[in-house]
Amino acid sequence: MNELPERRRARVLPEKPLRSAVGMLGFLVVLWAIELVDLLLPTLRLDGAGIEPRDVDGLDGILWAPLLHFGFGHLIANSVPLFVLGWLLLSGGVRQFLGVTAVVWLVAGAGTWLVADGGTTHAGASGVVFGWMVFLLLRGFVQRSAGQIVVALVLFFYWGGMLWGVLPGQPNVSWEGHLFGALGGLLAALLLARRSRPRSGRLNG
Template identity: 45%
Template sequence: MGVTGTGGYPGSSGPPGRSAKRPTWVVGGITIVSFVAVLWIIELVDALSGHRLDSNGIRPLETDGLVGVLFAPLLHSNWQHLIANTVPALVLGFLMTLAGLSRFIFATVIIWILGGLGTWLIGNVGAPTYHGVVVETNHIGASGLIFGWLTFLIVFGFFTRKVWEIVVGVVVLFVYGSILLGVLPGTFGVSWQGHLCGALAGVLAAYLLSGPERKARERRRASTPNPYLTP
């Protein structure tokens, strides 16, 4: 993807005469808290409007349901739905920003769009039927995005081979790994399809955005002489 940056905690001061640059963790914290605040504001507007906004979710295989790819992660069925997504979004989203704000943005876009398109394609799988007609489903909620962030964090370090990012991935897997069961078919009304597509998009995003490290590793490998071939 051509994205540079190695993550970490840059917080060094700039040249003399310039204001100190905000540490990465501060910028990341402000970014993700602002995003979650937007979710709460949207849910407030939705509740006051009688949940009319919820109709803008992903309706699988319907042309006008494609608009939900853009809006579904911002919408929630009720306050309980939003509350359930708030803490994982804050924690995982913040950890995502530590890989670099540009990577966070690119990864989020990949997960948002590809995860949404995947949900649009398979969102009716497993849906009940009525007289042979599939009951219309409407997928909303930030959980697909959260699953994408989760899988990104778990595998990103194994692509970059950086110790800190591997440690983050292992810790995230230990703390949140059990929720990955949400990608399996379960209770109707829970979008396992959105979870699955978001998770797969997260793995793809991690692979694409680890490109600079993978290429650098290949260059180092190519420039290192093979001791078994040295005369």
């Protein structure tokens, strides 16, 4: 009799924690290097390459916006959650990390481009932060992993207040990027749920 393959146990922490930490640090180094160039060479106006809502010329900002920040204070605010959430996301493997990030990145950018006020420019990695956060809050329930649910509860206790950032009202804050980043995380979790759904199969005896 051929048995169906056993379902892979969901990991709580990255399989290679140090390598994952180095990878996230590398990503942060890139963001800090971009902001340093923007500071030293202001004529480049890198921030101007962000998302410009409903402007065709601003469509490419969907790709660049998460890499750009309005000053080091903006970048510092995003750096710690980017590192922690990204490191935890890597517990699902590099493939899951890239897939979730791509969904969040595109949904956050496209949603902001469609609904944000015209004449504004949106940049920053906070949309990615919100997407990763929502995905990690839901992943444990999707994969029925007690360990991942515990991690989600800790994240919600520590950073759950950030989710209020999806609501309008804070001046100079792209709530649209936060909202659609969170929706991107939800979509990624739903896609994971669909992929994780057990398939029916036959046993050959």
